[in-house]
Amino acid sequence: MSFHSRGTEPPEDRELMDVRLGAEIFQTNCRFCHGLPGKEQPPVAKGMTPTPPRLDRSLLEKEPRELHYIIQHGIKFAGMPAWPVPTRGDEIWPVVAYLRQALKEDRDSFHAERSESDLSALAKLPLLQACVDCHGVDGGSRAGKQVPHLTGQGEAYLRQSLIAFRSSERTSGVMMPVCHDLTDQEIEALSKHYHEMNSADVRSRVDEAIPDQAAIDRGRELAMRGDRGRKIPSCQKCHGPDLENRRDDYPSLSGQSKWYLQRQLELFEKRARGGTQTARLMHPIADELSERDRSDLAAFYASLPTSDKRSEK
Incomplete structure (x- = not known):
């Protein structure tokens, strides 16, 4: 496993290894076979052949990149499936973070109390x-x-x-x-x-570093005017921030996190996002955007207040 996972490293941005998000993903995708870390498997899973391994502290001997590789690719002939979407390895790092912290602290869950x-x-x-x-x-x-x-x-x-x-x-x-x-x-x-x-x-719940004003200004210019020479249309006609004439089946981008917006543009460029029937309209646009364009556009929309459609009525 150490050999095969070479070149896979945790993201430098540790916010992308959010333990709470990992706990929720684990509850949805993993607990049915493995149970909670450090606990026994569910009774039905014990009858599987082979039986899923207990997630005990021995897993801490594995590097984060090894755990990521196992979750992403699965284990052949062992009933361990690969991640449902091979191109979305970014979704796995929160699960790795949750497993390691839960095993270290012997905690059942990282759920916040409900208000x-x-x-x-x-x-x-x-x-x-x-x-x-x-x-x-x-x-x-x-x-x-x-x-x-x-x-x-x-x-x-x-x-x-x-x-x-x-x-x-x-x-x-x-x-x-x-x-x-x-x-x-x-x-x-x-x-x-x-x-x-x-x-x-x-917006205040997303803890991100504020981009520099120059990036926001470049993003605003591109979003509001587009770039006719590169056949990049204005973003605001479909995505706001002016919602007066925006179609109800297009997303508003105002106030989303910069990381999330930039990631969506990257996935569009790679044809790895998919989406609704109108998503394919983004492919030729994403092809023309440079890395800086994506970052600037994301910075601009992340700097805006969240849209409230009711206030527009």
Whole structure:
């Protein structure tokens, strides 16, 4: 394993190894066979041949890159599947961080306590159970900058995105398992809920270094005017920040984390993101964007307040 994982190193940005996000991903993808770290497997998993190994402290002897390799590629003839989306290795690092910290501290879980407002919302819409620990009841990211906020997004965009995750047309080893069993009616209910949420101070929950003003200014120029010579259209006509004429099935970008926005543009350029029916419109645009363009655009939109569609009405 040490040989095969050579060249795979944890991200320099340690915020991309968010333990809380890793705990939520583990609950969705891994606990059915392995149980919680340091605990016995679920009874049914014990009957598997071969039996999934216990996740005990012996795993701490493996390097983070080795754990990443195992999760990404699986283990042949052992029942250990590969990560659902081979191109999304970035989604695995939070799981690695969670495993290592849970084993070191012998903790069952890293779930934050639910507030009274959380419990009240869950009582009204139990479906939120699958969403609240990462996206919050109000759509604000609770699990780091890798998780987008949903507040201010159009109901049509949210609905189409959940359908795309369910069908694997949009690639994510995190969201696909969550959406796999959602019915159309459940998707409608979740989309309506997050669309109607207030955007109060969502941006403040994403702890990122503020980009330099020059980058924001370059991003603003490109977003508002485009670049006719490179056939790059204006971003604001589809994505805001002016939402007056924006279609409901296009995402608002204002206030998302810089890392998240830049990553989406990279995935579009690599044809590795997928998405709704309109996602393919981004491919020729992403092809023309340089690395600095992507960074500047992300810096500009991350600097803006979160859009509240209700205030635009």
